[in-house]
Amino acid sequence: MKENWWKLLAILLIIYSVIFGLTTDVPENLEASYMIYQSIRNLYYHVPMWFTMMASFTIGFVYTIMYLNKSKIEYDFKARAFNEIGIFFGMLGMATGMLWAKYTWGDFWSNDPKQIGAALCLASYAAYFVLRASIKDEQSKAKISGVYSIFAFALMIPFIYIIPDLKQNSLHPGAGNMVSLSDFKGLDMNMRRVLYPAALGWILMGVWMANIKSSFTYIKYQANNQ
């Protein structure tokens, strides 16, 4: 159990975020903008999905670099698992975001720059898996897709941060002068106390899931090469 403490931490943080996310007070003045009301609590569940996606892609990127340096196939398994978990959490973030959007902006999809950016980011990572599936040989698959995934990782940053911020008419808070990143910055301490632990909990959860997946791939590889 000693080396598994962080898994316990992940579970406890997520339980904490569910309990306190639903019970602590949220600022009332948000009601004025965008008919958010109590659904502002989604901040504790929707936003950590994206944090986890970015963390997973970043860890996957580090493992890709390590693979390209050392050519150890285990690193490639790790990179693949983390990229997969990144896509998984990105899809969860997309689904939860679309449900939230339906009841605040009136539509599941309103071609918001941030929605499109996130979709493009997921698509560029989906291409990574298509590329992998198309190459048979284990080492060249790892090398080519590794190089591609560096490109996909580099694209994530403009897709998620830069382009949505350049467009001044995003529905998301924080873009142009629409709503309230000032509100988000002035996000009161009560909300921060839940948001940041929730993000950490989900990131650890993502690492856990990716570890399981990469162990599975490793065992499969060993079984095939006996």
Added chain:
Amino acid sequence: MKNILKFISVLFAFIFSISLNLYSQNANSPIEIEKGSNKLFVVIGVLLIIFIGIVIYLFALDKKINNLKKAINSNKQ
């Protein structure tokens, strides 16, 4: 096993379509539904989406592991 899964999914689709019908009789747009609501149900929906997503991932992984187990067993024989 496949039949049970099929049955469950049909059941869910049925329940879902009934509830959607009831829903749409009362309101024309989501904005109208919201009058007098504090929108807490959106948070519940979001939590359910996350939970269902993890369950789906777990099912997929379970299937892959079982397949691997079968493959290893048949190799041994």
